[in-house]
Amino acid sequence: MITIKQIADLAGTSRGTVDRVLHNRGSVNPEIAKRILDIAEANNYRSNPFAKALVKGDKRHVVGIVLNSVGNPFFEEVLRGITEASEKYRKYGFEINIKEIKGYNEEEQLKAIRAVIAANPSALAITPMNTKGISKELSELTSIPIVTINQDIPLKNKFAFVGCDYSNSGRVSGDIAKLILPKGGNVGIVTGSFKILGHNERIQGFEEVVGTKDGVKINVVGVVENNDDDINSYTATRKLIREKKPDLIYFCAAGTEGGVKAVIEAAKDIKIVVVDDIPPMRTFLSRGSIQAIVTQHPYNQGAEMIEILYDFLVNGKKPKKVQNFTENRVMLPHSIS
Amino acid sequence: MITIKQIADLAGTSRGTVDRVLHNRGSVNPEIAKRILDIAEANNYRSNPFAKALVKGDKRHVVGIVLNSVGNPFFEEVLRGITEASEKYRKYGFEINIKEIKGYNEEEQLKAIRAVIAANPSALAITPMNTKGISKELSELTSIPIVTINQDIPLKNKFAFVGCDYSNSGRVSGDIAKLILPKGGNVGIVTGSFKILGHNERIQGFEEVVGTKDGVKINVVGVVENNDDDINSYTATRKLIREKKPDLIYFCAAGTEGGVKAVIEAAKDIKIVVVDDIPPMRTFLSRGSIQAIVTQHPYNQGAEMIEILYDFLVNGKKPKKVQNFTENRVMLPHSIS
DNA sequence: CTGAAAGCGCTTACAG
DNA sequence: CTGAAAGCGCTTACAG
Numbered sequence: 001m002i003t004i005k006q007i008a009d010l011a012g013t014s015r016g017t018v019d020r021v022l023h024n025r026g027s028v029n030p031e032i033a034k035r036i037l038d039i040a041e042a043n044n045y046r047s048n049p050f051a052k053a054l055v056k057g058d059k060r061h062v063v064g065i066v067l068n069s070v071g072n073p074f075f076e077e078v079l080r081g082i083t084e085a086s087e088k089y090r091k092y093g094f095e096i097n098i099k100e101i102k103g104y105n106e107e108e109q110l111k112a113i114r115a116v117i118a119a120n121p122s123a124l125a126i127t128p129m130n131t132k133g134i135s136k137e138l139s140e141l142t143s144i145p146i147v148t149i150n151q152d153i154p155l156k157n158k159f160a161f162v163g164c165d166y167s168n169s170g171r172v173s174g175d176i177a178k179l180i181l182p183k184g185g186n187v188g189i190v191t192g193s194f195k196i197l198g199h200n201e202r203i204q205g206f207e208e209v210v211g212t213k214d215g216v217k218i219n220v221v222g223v224v225e226n227n228d229d230d231i232n233s234y235t236a237t238r239k240l241i242r243e244k245k246p247d248l249i250y251f252c253a254a255g256t257e258g259g260v261k262a263v264i265e266a267a268k269d270i271k272i273v274v275v276d277d278i279p280p281m282r283t284f285l286s287r288g289s290i291q292a293i294v295t296q297h298p299y300n301q302g303a304e305m306i307e308i309l310y311d312f313l314v315n316g317k318k319p320k321k322v323q324n325f326t327e328n329r330v331m332l333p334h335s336i337s
Numbered sequence: 338m339i340t341i342k343q344i345a346d347l348a349g350t351s352r353g354t355v356d357r358v359l360h361n362r363g364s365v366n367p368e369i370a371k372r373i374l375d376i377a378e379a380n381n382y383r384s385n386p387f388a389k390a391l392v393k394g395d396k397r398h399v400v401g402i403v404l405n406s407v408g409n410p411f412f413e414e415v416l417r418g419i420t421e422a423s424e425k426y427r428k429y430g431f432e433i434n435i436k437e438i439k440g441y442n443e444e445e446q447l448k449a450i451r452a453v454i455a456a457n458p459s460a461l462a463i464t465p466m467n468t469k470g471i472s473k474e475l476s477e478l479t480s481i482p483i484v485t486i487n488q489d490i491p492l493k494n495k496f497a498f499v500g501c502d503y504s505n506s507g508r509v510s511g512d513i514a515k516l517i518l519p520k521g522g523n524v525g526i527v528t529g530s531f532k533i534l535g536h537n538e539r540i541q542g543f544e545e546v547v548g549t550k551d552g553v554k555i556n557v558v559g560v561v562e563n564n565d566d567d568i569n570s571y572t573a574t575r576k577l578i579r580e581k582k583p584d585l586i587y588f589c590a591a592g593t594e595g596g597v598k599a600v601i602e603a604a605k606d607i608k609i610v611v612v613d614d615i616p617p618m619r620t621f622l623s624r625g626s627i628q629a630i631v632t633q634h635p636y637n638q639g640a641e642m643i644e645i646l647y648d649f650l651v652n653g654k655k656p657k658k659v660q661n662f663t664e665n666r667v668m669l670p671h672s673i674s
Numbered sequence: 675c676t677g678a679a680a681g682c683g684c685t686t687a688c689a690g
Numbered sequence: 691c692t693g694a695a696a697g698c699g700c701t702t703a704c705a706g
Contacts, residue, residue: 014692019685051682054682055684055697175670179516329666330667341700357675
């Protein structure tokens with residue numbers, strides 16, 4: 001690899017002049033300029049990015065992260081995506097500083113935010129609680145980009161959101177239901193809570209798809225809540241089966257394990273679609289106890305957040321959209337290899 | 338950000354000594370060492386990666402790539418994955434040098450390899466033809482890692498392969514067939530060629546899954562070749578429908594468009610699973626003319642190849658396995674958002 | 675055990 | 691229009 005100094009020597013001039021030509025800053029004798037350009041070309045000159053970064057004072061970056069991941073397998077996957085993606089970039093000064101917390105307590109999340117911010121990060125990524133206090137705290141952080149991950153809240157200064165398109169998740173689950181029930185049938189839905197927007201959007205997406213087509217009728221015969229809890233889920237699902245006789249049950253939130261157990265106990269030919277890619281579901285899937293998982297791919301959410309911030313902080317490229325949805329992935333028994 | 342010089346000043350010593358302590362090269366008065374460590378810690382010292390890379394003489398890398406992508410939508414997707422993934426790394430001296438060629442002509446591929454190698458790349462990625470000449474040419478390139486992409490050939494000096502697990506693709510398609518035909522039924526298969534390993538592996542994977550379970554019988558009633566050609570596919574599919582009366586057809590190679598048209602014309606309720614994620618298939622999918630696409634995700638193949646080489650060339654990390662399979666992705670109508 | 679100096683490859687004033 | 695010099699933050703001999 002030829003250097004600026006070598007070019008200067010070959011051209012019988014100085015580094016300053018070579019630099020001027022290479023960056024066409026003008027003020028150079030055209031003849032010398034041509035000589036320099038020819039030499040550079042012939043030797044396939046490329047500037048040394050490290051020297052450039054050094055003299056330009058390129059910053060190292062640390063991304064502050066607040067994640068409600070403690071004891072939550074879903075967010076542990078998000079975390080894996082974050083760590084593995086950022087690992088690649090570490091060599092050139094791109095790091096992460098994660099504060100993991102457990103559950104949802106506003107005071108604790110506020111404390112975590114403050115701790116992370118105190119370390120002076122180049123950006124903040126967070127799974128924010130949707131409360132006034134958090135909203136206020138975040139909206140004051142106007143000097144760095146803020147990325148919400150998996151959970152979203154309104155924020156004027158939001159840089160990006162990375163997470164699930166819940167309506168689409170519901171629609172894809174609807175696709176599966178139609179595949180399984182080509183002649184129509186009854187569907188029961190077990191949701192987490194009617195108060196949670198994402199759950200409702202899933203239901204809506206699902207109904208939209210199964211409802212619209214042809215002469216085939218798929219009826220949603222009942223929707224019950226389980227509060228994301230396995231015991232509740234078990235009870236609610238039993239009741240749903242007894243009273244509504246569904247041909248298929250769509251579990252559009254957590255607490256799937258209890259629900260699936262209720263279905264297995266009932267020993268009827270009831271098909272199941274779930275949203276959680278957690279170990280017990282994988283087991284159920286490969287045994288044929290459930291038919292499909294439609295998962296929001298937590299690993300990718302973590303990795304994509306890192307890519308978005310790297311692209312911006314290092315390459316100066318903003319994401320095309322604020323909303324960045326990861327694919328709703330369809331997992332069948334042999335998707336797991 | 339504090340620097341080595343500042344630490345030296347604060348500690349009342351020299352840069353050399355600070356360097357020694359920070360890299361524990363020994364030979365430093367323990368008292369001074371402690372002082373230095375304390376200052377570094379207190380000021381959260383991190384070495385400047387650019388200065389380090391400069392003095393260490395970190396190499397810039399160009400990955401030579403030979404791709405049979407001209408006029409091939411599939412490989413254009415691979416190309417997109419390659420370009421976008423490598424774009425991110427360009428800033429720190431990681432580049433690609435692609436030679437695109439059309440079709441499969443050994444001489445031309447040899448020429449492309451030589452051209453790319455002449456530019457002295459740090460690695461070579463290629464969609465190799467499985468011929469003696471190519472094999473010989475590649476096996477002589479022992480000084481750089483070679484990654485085969487999408488197509489694989491035996492090679493002692495192969496660094497990695499990135500591509501499709503064909504058997505798994507067949508198994509996942511089998512999963513879908515079982516979802517669609519819960520009570521069993523007849524399946525016809527349209528393959529490219531009995532001489533192509535990947536196609537045969539798909540068929541085998543498919544049969545393995547639909548054949549093994551319960552009392553439900555899914556019979557593969559016929560397998561026909563279409564030589565990846567739409568016209569052949571149309572004719573062969575018509576014949577298949579007429580003679581074998583399948584409930585479902587599995588297109589496990591290219592030339593799907595002609596085949597699907599034959600099915601539509603037949604106007605029977607025949608379900609379809611295909612492997613090609615190309616624009617006409619997306620249209621068919623959203624119209625309900627076909628039920629699912631099981632695609633090998635060409636974009637990811639390109640991107641993953643770059644990640645593998647970046648990880649090795651820049652971070653010195655070898656891939657865990659030589660065989661790197663991308664996920665066989667299930668696309669249903671609403672997967673496309 | 676320690677420090678002064680040179681050098682990695684570039685850019686940036688500055689003087690002429 | 692041009693060149694000499696300083697400096698970015700680190701590492702590497704070298705001399706003591």
